[in-house]
Amino acid sequence: MLTLSSIAKNFGGLQVLQDVSLAIPERGIFGLIGPNGAGKTTVFNLISGLLAPSAGVIEFHGQALTGLAPHRITRLGIARTFQNIRIFKEMSLLENVLVAIGRQGNSGAVSFLLPSAKLRATQRSERAAAKELLARVGLADKAELLAGKLSYGEQRRLEIARALATAPKLLLLDEPAAGMNGAEKQQLMEEIVKLEASGLALLIIEHDMRFVMGLCHEIAVLNFGQLIAQGAPAAIRADRQVIEAYLGDDGDGEKSRS
Amino acid sequence: MEWLETFWATYSTLVLSIGTNVLLALSIYLTLACGLLTVANAAFMGIGAYTAALLSLHSGLPFYLSLMLGALLPAAVALLLGPPTLRLSGVYLAMATLAFGEIVRIFLLNAENLTGGALGLNGIPQHSQWFDVLVLVVAAIYLLLRCAGSRIGRTMVAICQDEVATELMGLNVRAYKLFAFVLGAGLAGLAGGLNAHFTFFISPNEYGFDRGVEILAMGVLGGTGSPWGAVIGGVLITLLPELLRGLGNYRPLINGVILIVIILYSPKGIWDLTRYLRRGGAAS
Numbered sequence A: 001m002l003t004l005s006s007i008a009k010n011f012g013g014l015q016v017l018q019d020v021s022l023a024i025p026e027r028g029i030f031g032l033i034g035p036n037g038a039g040k041t042t043v044f045n046l047i048s049g050l051l052a053p054s055a056g057v058i059e060f061h062g063q064a065l066t067g068l069a070p071h072r073i074t075r076l077g078i079a080r081t082f083q084n085i086r087i088f089k090e091m092s093l094l095e096n097v098l099v100a101i102g103r104q105g106n107s108g109a110v111s112f113l114l115p116s117a118k119l120r121a122t123q124r125s126e127r128a129a130a131k132e133l134l135a136r137v138g139l140a141d142k143a144e145l146l147a148g149k150l151s152y153g154e155q156r157r158l159e160i161a162r163a164l165a166t167a168p169k170l171l172l173l174d175e176p177a178a179g180m181n182g183a184e185k186q187q188l189m190e191e192i193v194k195l196e197a198s199g200l201a202l203l204i205i206e207h208d209m210r211f212v213m214g215l216c217h218e219i220a221v222l223n224f225g226q227l228i229a230q231g232a233p234a235a236i237r238a239d240r241q242v243i244e245a246y247l248g249d250d251g252d253g254e255k256s257r258s
Numbered sequence B: 001m002e003w004l005e006t007f008w009a010t011y012s013t014l015v016l017s018i019g020t021n022v023l024l025a026l027s028i029y030l031t032l033a034c035g036l037l038t039v040a041n042a043a044f045m046g047i048g049a050y051t052a053a054l055l056s057l058h059s060g061l062p063f064y065l066s067l068m069l070g071a072l073l074p075a076a077v078a079l080l081l082g083p084p085t086l087r088l089s090g091v092y093l094a095m096a097t098l099a100f101g102e103i104v105r106i107f108l109l110n111a112e113n114l115t116g117g118a119l120g121l122n123g124i125p126q127h128s129q130w131f132d133v134l135v136l137v138v139a140a141i142y143l144l145l146r147c148a149g150s151r152i153g154r155t156m157v158a159i160c161q162d163e164v165a166t167e168l169m170g171l172n173v174r175a176y177k178l179f180a181f182v183l184g185a186g187l188a189g190l191a192g193g194l195n196a197h198f199t200f201f202i203s204p205n206e207y208g209f210d211r212g213v214e215i216l217a218m219g220v221l222g223g224t225g226s227p228w229g230a231v232i233g234g235v236l237i238t239l240l241p242e243l244l245r246g247l248g249n250y251r252p253l254i255n256g257v258i259l260i261v262i263i264l265y266s267p268k269g270i271w272d273l274t275r276y277l278r279r280g281g282a283a284s
């Protein structure tokens, strides 16, 4: 569904990604791992259109994403969350989700000018849909709270609900479990499995190896901007290169997170 | 009804000024609500004022048509100016729009054949009646309240809080910014046209830097949480000089002091303060 072909990215003289090729299938949970600074978030930024690749092509369902504005890429069906959480802190949870849901009910450009039964019905159904999404990530009871008051883990789950509101086919999660305690991580894993079961493809960056190995069907490993391995969790765990580059310092990746 | 006539004779200019200033405050509210610091609204007001006044002086067009053209021309200019400048943010956007304002002022000053240059335009028919101002102000408030309560308003607040996240929710951030900028320019132009038709006389310097800062002050003082904030800001900035008449030449100084106090103690303006008080000061 999503293919990256020979992607490179330079920032000035700094080569952050070199010759990265990936194919994300229509279904399933795909993991992207690697040490700090390997270029994982940069891959997300390229896919979502925040950055343009220095070389290579990214295609979604056969359509090249190069040159498309980020909002267009989202509308094609790619949504994401952020490593450094970017919720709308001064809005309620419900409003956070409504921002993203608004695009769906296209009720005409000037229909907001006059109060009408149709407009109210649209607004009601949008709010209901937003509440449902909050319920899916276990935040239904906090819908009216200001998002800035949530705990770290709750903010990450709100970001997932907001991303789902854009009706994606592919969901990119950048370190969704960072800052979560064990119970929260467990709960999040269950939620992600449910999302996958509902027909969504997921691409997940995560440092927590139990999380990644437990969830992903396939894993790609980045090291200094290059893919050094790709395969099923068991194969990755046994890969010598991966162990040297990353897994060898077991859990260290997590410790150096802020 | 005699008291009314006396009142009107003394205060008509003030009342009409409140109306046009509320329009100006609403015009800056639109961009401020998106987190855009633009200071071109005085120039848009000038373009509107000169367009409407020149049409009234030299063409047989009905007053309302002149007014509407006075709103449309600055909106069209904003539509051209917006795409290149709205890529900027913060100080750079402020500087670019400030420079645009100077260009407009200097153009008005030098296109003497058209604008009368520094001498300005004299003898503009006094067409603006209180009900014209009232109808247009009410219409503008209604329009912006509907906007604010719709997903347009919600998106503007989102853009103000995190542009990148908003864009990645599938929303065309640039289009929303341009919409706010163009509609704001139209409102400022409308205020200019109305204003020109009760002041009898206009000149380029009325639409310079001072006016730009005054408009900004209305927006900041009232707050950008709601169009009502802009209304409060517009009314207060118009009335303050009157209330402080006793202070003579020190009046502008009080304006500045009040602004500093508001920015320090209620950075989201008076509107936010009233919301806080209405909630009993408990919730934030």
Ligand SMILES: Nc1ncnc2c1ncn2[C@@H]1O[C@H](COP(=O)(O)OP(=O)(O)OP(=O)(O)O)[C@@H](O)[C@H]1O
Binding pocket: A011, A014, A016, A034, A035, A036, A037, A038, A039, A040, A041, A042, A043, A083
């Ligand atoms: N916009 C940018 N400009 C310049 N350098 C950048 C930019 N974005 C990322 N980099 C650099 O690119 C490299 C890879 O960064 P990236 O954020 O993709 O790493 P990562 O794999 O996500 O790491 P982490 O696990 O710490 O999140 C880093 O050296 C970073 O400093």
Ligand SMILES: [Mg+2]
Binding pocket: A040, A041, A042, A083
């Ligand atoms: Mg990262």
